[in-house]
Amino acid sequence: xxxxxxxxxxxxxxxxxxxxxxxxxxxxxxxxxxxxxxxxxxxxxxxxxxxxxxxxxxxxxxxxxxxxxxxxxxxxxxxxxxxxxxxxxxxxxxxxxxxxxxxxxxxxxxxxxxxxxxxxxxxxxxxxxxxxxxxxxxxxxxxxxxxxxxxxxxxxxxxxxxxxxxxxxxxxxxxxxxxxxxxxxxxxxxxxxxxxxxxxxxxxxxxxxxxxxxxxxxxxxxxxxxxxxxxxxxxxxxxxxxxxxxxxxxxxxxxxxxxxx
Numbered sequence: 575x576x577x578x579x580x581x582x583x584x585x586x587x588x589x590x591x592x593x594x595x596x597x598x599x600x601x602x603x604x605x606x607x608x609x610x611x612x613x614x615x616x617x618x619x620x621x622x623x624x625x626x627x628x629x630x631x632x633x634x635x636x637x638x639x640x641x642x643x644x645x646x647x648x649x650x651x652x653x654x655x656x657x658x659x660x661x662x663x664x665x666x667x668x669x670x671x672x673x674x675x676x677x678x679x680x681x682x683x684x685x686x687x688x689x690x691x692x693x694x695x696x697x698x699x700x701x702x703x704x705x706x707x708x709x710x711x712x713x714x715x716x717x718x719x720x721x722x723x724x725x726x727x728x729x730x731x732x733x734x735x736x737x738x739x740x741x742x743x744x745x746x747x748x749x750x751x752x753x754x755x756x757x758x759x760x761x762x763x764x765x766x767x768x769x770x771x772x773x774x775x776x777x778x779x780x781x782x783x784x785x786x787x788x789x790x791x792x793x794x795x796x797x798x799x800x801x802x803x804x805x806x807x808x809x810x811x812x813x814x815x816x817x818x819x820x821x822x823x824x825x826x827x828x829x830x831x832x833x834x835x
Contacts, residue, residue, distance in 0.1 A: 597737070597752065597773045613785045614684040615710065615732045618762050621788065622711040623662045623670065623680070625688075627696065629704045638673050638696065638704075661711055668762070674699065682762055685710070685732075715786050717743035719794035720750030735785050736771060736778065739792055746773075750794040757783050758791040 617623070627638040640660040662670040668681025675695050680688050685708040692706045715734060716726045722744030734742075736755070746752060752773040760766050769783050778784060786792075 599774050599776060613733060614686065615713065615787060616682050616684055616762075617664060617668075617680050617688065617710070618788065619664050619666050619668055619681055621664045623664065623688075624659050624707075624709045624711060625662060625670075625672070625692070626659060626707045627692070627704045628707070629700060629702050631702070634700055634702075635704055638675075638699075640673055710788065713788045715739050715789070716791045717794075718791065720747045720796050721745065721794055722747060729788075732788075733785065736773070736783070736792065739786055740773075740794075743792075746794055749796050749799055751797050754795050756793040756795065757786075758793065759783075759787060760789060 625640070627635045629635040640662070641658065662672075664670055664680055669677045669679055672678045672692070675692070678688075678691065678695070680691075683691070688708045689706040692708075693704060696704055696706075710732050713729045713732045714726055715729060717739055718724045721740065724743060727739070727742045736757075740746060753775075755771045755773060757769045757771055758766065759769075771778060771781065771783060
């Protein structure tokens with residue numbers, strides 16, 4: 575009878591622990607995402623972009639590429655032969671200042687949409703259809719709190735979801751709240767929003783916040799065990815410090831007493 579009771583208790587606590595720790599619970603064999611549309615990041619004010627225009631005739635596309643000399647020691651005819659692509663900073667109104675074309679609205683557009691827009695605007699200037707390549711330079715996300723490697727991470731492919739971001743940070747520690755992860759985001763119009771994500775919920779992948787945007791911040795809250803241990807650790811440190819002071823004072827008193835004799 576006792577053995578059965580112990581097995582029941584162990585099963586209960588095991589199930590309880592799994593409910594608190596496992597991600598995307600009860601999703602076995604489910605197809606949760608009905609949309610076939612692939613996620614594509616949208617450009618925001620203060621983003622840094624590189625934009626290159628390429629044609630078979632390099633001289634024709636040269637005026638549309640924002641480049642500057644790198645100061646390389648390789649010099650041809652008295653000028654530096656090495657150049658680098660200069661970055662475009664999207665202003666608060668969502669525009670960049672493009673060579674020859676002037677102001678172009680890029681905020682809230684995807685890279686493909688910006689590439690198509692620039693191609694269309696270049697038609698009067700070029701005989702051939704150019705290859706336009708847009709890249710985001712500052713696509714970064716931050717992961718803080720109860721994770722193994724809190725840090726700011728640069729995402730080179732400009733696409734990352736919540737679970738991938740946590741994987742970059744070494745996953746949650748055992749003390750992290752999996753059902754109460756905070757996502758902080760600043761929208762294109764300057765508004766700051768904070769939403770709560772439940773990693774244990776299988777419907778997380780259908781959330782509009784499943785894919786992170788540039789400059790998003792994830793914060794994993796500590797659970798009660800971590801908070802309690804932290805409080806005890808601080809109290810223990812204070813007690814040890816106090817005891818150390820008392821021992822030092824007692825030692826000093828003993829030494830002075832011996833010297834006085």
